[in-house]
Amino acid sequence: MNNKYILGIESSCDETSISIVKNGYEEIATVVLSQMDTHANYGGVVPEIASRMHVESITLVLEECLKKAHMTMDEIEYIAVTYGPGLIGCLLIGVNVATTLSYIYNKPLIPVHHIAGHIYANNIGRQLKFPLIALVVSGGHTELIYMKEDYSFEKIGGTLDDAVGEAYDKVARVLNLPYPGGPLVDKLSYKGQDTYNLPLPLDDNTYNFSFSGIKSAVINVAHNEKQKGREIRKEDMACSFQNRVVEILTKKTLKALKEYNVQNLIVAGGVAANSGLRSSLKTMCEKNGIELTIPEIKYCTDNACMIAAAGYYAQKTGKKADIDLKAQANVNLT
Ligand code: KG4
Ligand code: ZN
Numbered sequence: 001m002n003n004k005y006i007l008g009i010e011s012s013c014d015e016t017s018i019s020i021v022k023n024g025y026e027e028i029a030t031v032v033l034s035q036m037d038t039h040a041n042y043g044g045v046v047p048e049i050a051s052r053m054h055v056e057s058i059t060l061v062l063e064e065c066l067k068k069a070h071m072t073m074d075e076i077e078y079i080a081v082t083y084g085p086g087l088i089g090c091l092l093i094g095v096n097v098a099t100t101l102s103y104i105y106n107k108p109l110i111p112v113h114h115i116a117g118h119i120y121a122n123n124i125g126r127q128l129k130f131p132l133i134a135l136v137v138s139g140g141h142t143e144l145i146y147m148k149e150d151y152s153f154e155k156i157g158g159t160l161d162d163a164v165g166e167a168y169d170k171v172a173r174v175l176n177l178p179y180p181g182g183p184l185v186d187k188l189s190y191k192g193q194d195t196y197n198l199p200l201p202l203d204d205n206t207y208n209f210s211f212s213g214i215k216s217a218v219i220n221v222a223h224n225e226k227q228k229g230r231e232i233r234k235e236d237m238a239c240s241f242q243n244r245v246v247e248i249l250t251k252k253t254l255k256a257l258k259e260y261n262v263q264n265l266i267v268a269g270g271v272a273a274n275s276g277l278r279s280s281l282k283t284m285c286e287k288n289g290i291e292l293t294i295p296e297i298k299y300c301t302d303n304a305c306m307i308a309a310a311g312y313y314a315q316k317t318g319k320k321a322d323i324d325l326k327a328q329a330n331v332n333l334t
Pocket of ligand 1: 138181271273301
């Protein structure tokens with residue numbers, strides 16, 4: 001087989017990352033520069049600061065990645081880049097670098113949807129098995145996707161309001177935890193008891209999710225306790241919130257697996273790092289004879305390795321961009 005090396009570029013939010021992947025699944029080198037510490041000072045990602053930081057670091061990240069891989073641009077076959085969705089100012093930096101490199105080195109340019117990247121994080125070091133259901137859970141997305149084959153995405157349900165990671169981060173703020181609070185709520189939940197009577201979010205017959213109600217319920221409890229001069233029991237609230245969220249995600253995912261008659265489940269996105277979700281899905285899959293794949297934690301959060309992996313399959317199915325590729329803040333996965 002003729003080996004193909006894909007250079008992936010990711011800059012959709014607060015990670016500047018470049019990676020080289022061989023044949024869609026073998027990681028050669030990845031560099032991820034996270035801006036998380038800077039944004040933590042503001043309690044969330046500040047788009048203007050994020051795009052400026054991408055500008056400052058992206059060429060250094062590229063140099064470092066090539067150095068780590070002991071490769072030159074001449075050995076790269078394709079350039080894959082996240083063109084959306086994400087913060088527009090941030091996406092523009094990655095897209096500009098990708099189009100410039102594509103022009104200078106005369107390499108084809110492959111547009112990659114950020115969620116396709118998260119899904120293909122499950123293809124690093126192994127290969128996806130079809131048909132499959134992908135549960136995508138991140139700071140910006142909560143979706144159930146049916147895939148019959150490589151690079152074919154059928155969205156069967158999604159959040160009607162907040163994404164699950166967003167709800168985690170908002171609840172963390174109510175609990176006075178620093179940004180990004182998702183991992184901290186996860187950790188805290190193991191120290192508490194499920195004592196708060198929170199609702200099971202959108203427990204209906206659809207594949208859709210809704211997390212704004214449970215988030216408001218947490219805010220209301222905190223508000224009521226404050227009025228009574230009491231503090232919220234953070235550990236118990238974290239435990240109650242996590243249990244409810246994990247329960248509904250597991251329940252609707254199982255429903256999709258059964259109704260679509262699928263034996264493979266993959267999980268994608270930053271919230272795939274959640275230990276409660278990982279263990280609940282593991283138990284559910286063992287009980288129902290489902291093969292479960294969850295990426296290593298380092299591939300769950302934003303990185304360019306997953307973009308390069310997805311790029312390989314995107315070009316195989318004919319996706320190609322011109323030099324005028326536009327970054328798009330909102331774009332559907334197709
Ligand atoms: O996929 P990602 O890196 O960025 C987006 O594309 O959104 O996901 C980041 C999100 C944040 O909301 C963060 O709080 C959440 O993933 N997250 C977690 C955990 N680790 C990251 N949420 C709950 N439990 C975790 N362990
Ligand atoms: Zn992401």
